[in-house]
Amino acid sequence: MIPTFRLYLLLLGGALLVAGITFAPPLLYVALLYAGLLVGLLVADYRLTPRPAAVEVERINDSKLSIGAPNLVTLLLANRSARAVRFTLRDEYPHELPCDTPFHTGAIEPFGLHQATYHLRPLRRGDYQFGDVVLRYESVLGNFVRQARYPAAAGVKVYPNVLEVRKYDLLARKGLLQEIGLRQTRVYGSGTEFERLREYTPDDEFRRINWKATARRGQPIATEYQTERSQYIVSAIDTGRLMRPPVGDPSMDSGQGLAKLDYAINTALLLSYVATLKGDHVGLLTFADEVGTYLGPKRGKGQFYRMLEALYNIQFEPVEADYGRALSYLGLKNKRRSLVVVFTDLVTLDAARPLIANMARLAQRHLPLCVTISDPNITRFVGQPARDSQAVYTRAVAEMLLDERQVVLDTLNRSGVLTLDVPADKLTVSVINKYLELKDRGAL
Template sequence: MTGIRRRLRHLSDWANSLFPSVRLPGLLILSAAVLMLTPVCRPCLYLSVALNLALVALALADYRLLKAVDQCEAWRERDDVFSVGARNPVTLSVRNRSALSLHLEVGDEHPHEFTADGESPRFRLDPDGTWQHTYYLVPHRRGDYRFGRLTLRARTPLGLLQRQRAFDLPQPVAVYPNLQDVRKYNLLGRRNRLEQMGLRRLRVRGRSLEFESLRDYVPGDELRHVHWKASARKGKLVTKQYDLERSQHLVIALDLGRTMASRLGDLTKLDHAVNASLLLAHVASFCEDYVGLVAFADEVVGYLPPHKGRHQTGRVARFLYPLEPRLAEADYRGAFLYLGQQCRRRCLIVVLTDLLDPESSAQLLHVLSPLTRRHVVLCVAFGDYELAELVSRAPRQQRELYEHAVALTLRQDRARALAILRSRGVLTLDAAPSDLSIAVVNRYLALKEEALI
């Protein structure tokens, strides 16, 4: 009895996975048209019967040929960690182990919160052939997500029926801050081409250089650093590598208040700030500085003590991963009192916030000024391109006039707050969201070059 039920369930699954193709209804319509001519032409009846019998025979043959789909294999390859706001590659592969050519369409059940480029690919796969296709997903929020099934829809050269087969491939994926900028920095750094990323070279003036080690010459190295004796022994150019006295302290203060919840493009302001924090922390760790973080809203949400070394980038990524904006006013006073208790020595404090609201801007001005007595403070604010568009656009209706006036007032309040900060010894940076990460890192490198930290 159990075997009969299993076979009936298998036949039911088969029936549910079969679909007629476009070709089959067309042939049925042709047969019906021939049948309608029977009153006028008696032989059309026999022709219609012959067509229907031929269709049934071909459909049965197609049904049997579609069993070749059972010999297909499909799998998905992707990174375990995705980067928010970036294009993350996903590679789909299909292998045909049958002796029949198949026309296939592949559908991937990715998290619906992600944006995918392109449509479901269609292709022909020969016997013992393998097909690969890479498409890209853009996640818009950090967090834990899950892939679902990978579906194949197949038809044979006869093309009367289609069969759909699903592969259960549940795979978790975690969306972290933008790790692709970190990987790009590592790659271009090894090739001495950081300018391609928009980053400046670090040239520290007025400090002694201490010999550290030898390494292979790469294009762009200064000839005065070539070790000619070692080059002669090895038969290739070898460069002397120097170390700087450069273990400064950097603390990133990340605002999680309500103003950071608004969206600029596909990401929130906090997402842009988180991506900039991760790249800045990685570059600072690469420069052998101590890097720490504090995240706050109406209270201190978390604190990562400053540490030195390449492993600090991973700690920073894990610290930033769960952070979300809160619908509360940022308590700058409480956050920086806490930070002052934790950081006793001089350091560079990079504050990533938004100066949109006059009241919160006034509170920030009151808190940051005393910090400049012991620390170097850099306040990073978002250049809101939406406000710039509203101000530059000529109003044509009464509503647009109100929007123009509000946008102009907000921009003036913002410019006034930044000017007051600069007058009180606080360094400022106003950058567009798309350029924020590179702008923050370049400002940090400039401060190191000028020996201000």
């Protein structure tokens, strides 16, 4: 039990009475009476105050938290006594995970319930541990505070952002995918699988005219195709040193402040989920100086969950990525023409030459898409006015980096490699839209 300020005042009053006995001996009787009353008050307060066992505490949270997103944690308190409980609550959440509300205060009515909530926003994937829940509550008469520890230790895993997958599902069911910037996919008119014949319209491509049907019917007839299913999509993720730097402001709720690798993993995961829903095969390759994880392309949600488990604890490696080893391995393992989405980063033209050479070689069999995350800080430096010599130098370096980055992207494009270089907050939407565009065009 912890004394309150009120109890300290009562004890101070008793101490003053005892001190006064020296000057006025009759105060001894007053002091004894005061002490007896104080003891009686404390005993009554102790008996009236609910025991810790009368309060039940339960923590409710997902066993899989999403990186870069606010994950809800709920603490449910039940008062099984006939007295109200005024409390302060502290949950021993994993200290590595930023928390918006570490302490909670409130009151639980007799035989009532109380719900306290807070959010954790992890910035790194992996395994973490919750501790116990610590509750402090005042005695009925306010003389002391009782403290109780409720066992609630539990492990929790931080995964890639599975909340985005749930959000996609919800918007897809409501037909509101355009609200997050995803393009409307066409069901007909693309691909190579025959769907039906219909009258030709001025908006149709000339090559869609079915000349035999036109001759039979005496009017222009167009062939309509359905977007192909069962195509192959492989996400190849660089886990080397270039993917370690964080991007943006960690205080933002949109997921800013995550490492480039985490943005790449989140995007690859949602891309694979969308492709799975469209009946495509999805696969995964992670690599640094050596090949890390490889999952050959397969169909079905089971493959998506295998990818989720494979990605949740992938960590950085402080080495240069070996594109030759990784893409050669992929070429040996996957002979079927696939859309290979390579998530990496670019620095200089000289450093990117192995990437360019191996992506160009990959383009002979597959459709490669090189995805990089642009640095908003460099773009900001280019746009700043040059007020002094330091600003002039900073701006010149930023312009040089942007120019060299563009040279690398142009070289990749000339080698038959598709490229996307977008800010982190537009990465997922841009990659999925590119996939949908390529699928609609029948480019796979």
